[in-house]
Amino acid sequence: MAANFAALDRYIDRQIEAVAGYFGPVEAAAIDAVGRWQAEQGIAGNLAEIGVHHGKLFFILALLRQAGERALAIDLFQDDGLNTGIHAGRDTAFFDNRARLGIALDEPEVWTVDSLTLTAETLRARIGEVRLFSVDGGHAYRNVIHDMRLAEAVLADDGVMIVHDFFGVGWPDVSVAAIHLLTEMKDRLQPFLITQYKLFVARPAVAEHYRAMLVTSPRLRGAHLSERTMFDRPITLFNLGRRELLERRIKRKLGLYPKTL
Template sequence: MTHDLKPAIPSPGHPAVEAYLAEGYDSVVGMSSRFAAAICARLLRLQTQEGVTGPIAEIGAFEGRFFIALAHALEPGELALALDIFSWPDPGVEQRFEANCARHGIGAERRRTIKGDAGAMAPADLLAQAGGAPLRFIHIDGEHSRAALTRDLALATACLAEGGLIVLDDMLHPGYPTLMVAVQAYLEANPDIVPLCVIDRETIVGATKFVLCQRAWFERYQSRLLEIFKDFVWPLGADFEPHWCLVLSQDTRLAEIV
């Protein structure tokens, strides 16, 4: 089976994101993949085109690698919130986060740093940090335990805007096999939320992400994703029993049957 060559990553849809991914991404310590960052930036552009606007948040911002890409994808006047305990692996991580944001063009007027445990935060407090507006995009990359992910998902759901997206990091990672248990329980308890797509891993550290959306928005978003990412759609998709969604991958081959 032969395959035509395609770009290593899809267009992020924003010149500032494209420049950062090409020239600055690897200089910021972190484990998120460039492939996923490009897709998530393009999802933010898609939201804007669909009339979904407002602030975003990342739970587990670390030194800012993924956060900076997301912030560059925002429209003028939109705010990016960075939530983290900022004590791992050492207390200097918050200073490095702030320095990385400044070095890569995300000024203090475009972001808000929130130090603390997101799982202990009330939805009203997070919304207040966002100026009272619901969040259109929430990336969850916090503590990798079932209990923490369950709390983070509850917070994200309570703060989600109409048409909003929740992105879960390190799904199906061999180091955190029980996270999928928390995700399945969440989906069963929240039938109005469904997987929109799976973003395949780039490496074992640049791991798989799940993108979740409101069920009422699934068809609307899926039709656009099929157009935008047509070169990156793995043909068989993902079966969440009974829900089906797209898989976006750099490698779209199927196994050869001989």
């Protein structure tokens, strides 16, 4: 399956707001830019997410697939004990959204399983090497550590891991666990981008390539990028100013979704 950028543009520019999820236009643009750049550079590998919720991020991954690549949605779905109250319907929302948006997935690309039961070997047997891996499963310390280890074990040399809710005030264990693991694996993983909701991590040998891409990507035109340090290494901060946020809110209400930031 070749990467369908027309479908990806349509989803991000006009459909993504109708899918429930916990990230904004900054994160969508960054994931799109990273995944599209990988495809343009000939970086091959599959795409995966632990914790897909209603599919808001996973559908970006699915629409980034190139010929011969697969996407893998890992979640408890109907087996999720938290599928009650305000979260009721999580077991069906992903599949309803997939059908409504017309996103084709083969049966092996949806895996109903507790990620804590997976090992690097079982995950590799299912999906192989991954170029873009989103970690958004359980937010307890042991879940985050375990899921990041899984992602690292199958991450391609040129791949990117995305950690959700890093620095999220409601989920302190995510930050603590991620910092502990990144300290332990500093020779194998290096953060290169941080947004309000997500931390982007790559292999040290390619982290600067991704940071350079952020500056030149047409998908991030108009983005507010600044440089800080993390673990004594440079990292890019990506956000929108108040004016840009207000413009986007107005355009959403009017149905005018921009193709770039």
